[in-house]
Amino acid sequence: MPEQPLDPDTVAQRLEEALRSRTPIPPLSEAGLVDVVQAYAVQQRWNARRLREGERLAGRKIGLTSAAMQAQLGVSEPDYGCLWASRHVPQTGGRAEVAFDTFLQPRVEGEIAFLLGRPLHGPHVTVQDVLSATDAVTCGIEIIDSRIADWKIRITDTVADNASFGGFVLGPWSSRARHEDLRLVGMVLSHNGQAATEGVGAAALGHPARAVAWLVNKLAEFGEGLETGDVVFSGSLGRAVPVRRGDLVTLEMAGFPPLSLRFA
Amino acid sequence: MPALTATEAQLLERVRSARERRAILPGGGVSELTLEGAYRVQEALGAGRVLRGHKLGLLSEAKQRQMGIREPIYGRVYADMLLGPAESLRRFLQPRLEPELAVILRSDVPPGTVPSKARAAFSGYFLAVDVLDSVWQDYRFTAPEVVADNASGGGFALGPVLIPETDLPTQLRLFANGTLRSEGPTEALGDLGARVAWLADRVGGLRAGQVVFLGSPAPAVPAEPGIVEVWGAGGVLQFRLEP
Numbered sequence: 493m494p495e496q497p498l499d500p501d502t503v504a505q506r507l508e509e510a511l512r513s514r515t516p517i518p519p520l521s522e523a524g525l526v527d528v529v530q531a532y533a534v535q536q537r538w539n540a541r542r543l544r545e546g547e548r549l550a551g552r553k554i555g556l557t558s559a560a561m562q563a564q565l566g567v568s569e570p571d572y573g574c575l576w577a578s579r580h581v582p583q584t585g586g587r588a589e590v591a592f593d594t595f596l597q598p599r600v601e602g603e604i605a606f607l608l609g610r611p612l613h614g615p616h617v618t619v620q621d622v623l624s625a626t627d628a629v630t631c632g633i634e635i636i637d638s639r640i641a642d643w644k645i646r647i648t649d650t651v652a653d654n655a656s657f658g659g660f661v662l663g664p665w666s667s668r669a670r671h672e673d674l675r676l677v678g679m680v681l682s683h684n685g686q687a688a689t690e691g692v693g694a695a696a697l698g699h700p701a702r703a704v705a706w707l708v709n710k711l712a713e714f715g716e717g718l719e720t721g722d723v724v725f726s727g728s729l730g731r732a733v734p735v736r737r738g739d740l741v742t743l744e745m746a747g748f749p750p751l752s753l754r755f756a
Numbered sequence: 757m758p759a760l761t762a763t764e765a766q767l768l769e770r771v772r773s774a775r776e777r778r779a780i781l782p783g784g785g786v787s788e789l790t791l792e793g794a795y796r797v798q799e800a801l802g803a804g805r806v807l808r809g810h811k812l813g814l815l816s817e818a819k820q821r822q823m824g825i826r827e828p829i830y831g832r833v834y835a836d837m838l839l840g841p842a843e844s845l846r847r848f849l850q851p852r853l854e855p856e857l858a859v860i861l862r863s864d865v866p867p868g869t870v871p872s873k874a875r876a877a878f879s880g881y882f883l884a885v886d887v888l889d890s891v892w893q894d895y896r897f898t899a900p901e902v903v904a905d906n907a908s909g910g911g912f913a914l915g916p917v918l919i920p921e922t923d924l925p926t927q928l929r930l931f932a933n934g935t936l937r938s939e940g941p942t943e944a945l946g947d948l949g950a951r952v953a954w955l956a957d958r959v960g961g962l963r964a965g966q967v968v969f970l971g972s973p974a975p976a977v978p979a980e981p982g983i984v985e986v987w988g989a990g991g992v993l994q995f996r997l998e999p
Binding site: 609615616620623624699 | 916920
């Protein structure tokens, strides 16, 4: 069905409105957004617009790092989005709280996060380049969210929708932890006091740093890279857990103190 | 690209065309060339490729004496030489394996850097394998020949863990298909800061993000199809060589 060529700025506008009004929109893929490159163009326009309006870029997030998620969306590589500083949920003593009404239909994931100590620009970036350029590592809870109704997403929907980013909580940074074998770092994510999903570092493309290397090499296709101080969420180590108002999630990851998040 | 003398240009052409034809050359015949000239050939050989760092070779004084030189040699590491988890042996001519350590620099190391400062630029260590691949038959070569042939650089594998200074392995062991084939003490690598400072002097400085393969403390062994492992300090690097 021939449609009007999709204008990236118009689609970005619809996503921004959905975000602000907390009213999901029908899948963009059903409205003709079927090209991943075009979807990244939408994401780029949306982020550029938010930055103009005062948003700050805290770093990046990587999505679809597990074989299961890739199979579900029929893709063979991850995707990425931007971490908005306004969606950083601070923690005190490992405990954080966020208003449930910040989100539309949130889910949470347990991940390993990287703090860049020097810039990284692709192509040709390897796992070892990432580890060497990393200042510190920590565990993080990523809140994912979809501006697409009922999470009925295809790959172009989530890419345009800033890789379904919602918000994030960071544990304390550890420079020692970058010397750990990050493939072997295990985690349990609990939901209202019950273990809901488990995982290990190797679940993110075989090595969390491999996911970051993929990101850097992918960004190079768009003439971009990572800069000193950027935070990178390297991909979920387990499944995404849907949450409701009042829920408590707790991330326990080997080598790090526990981290909890309450949806008030 | 450096200007080459007629002798250097001739050697460049021999090595380059042999690599292209996948032919092995009889070595030992080139001795009139200076080492500086050989390094110019080495640089010209890599024209157009993406430089990722360097490797050190001939670290032992005994080997150096045998070759008639008084310092180690270095080669260039290009992006296309970094190996994945499974590689075909067909990309090499006469591959041999050495267990190594490698560093990726977290800051620049300019010429004239003192060894302690050079060492402070290390972000940690990776277990590594240097897949040597000389164009010279049976690795019989003169010093200028091996230098011109990029210090026998063939391919490189790196381990998954950034080993901290405090856990520096004392021994590296290389296994092929489950059998211990080569091992050596890392103290044989010498003063690592001094090695990298020397390299920085010789190449006009090293940049943050560049890799340095620090040389092997153990004898090279012929590569065979199957699983290659390097063990050191409680960690392991493994990859496959396909026929």
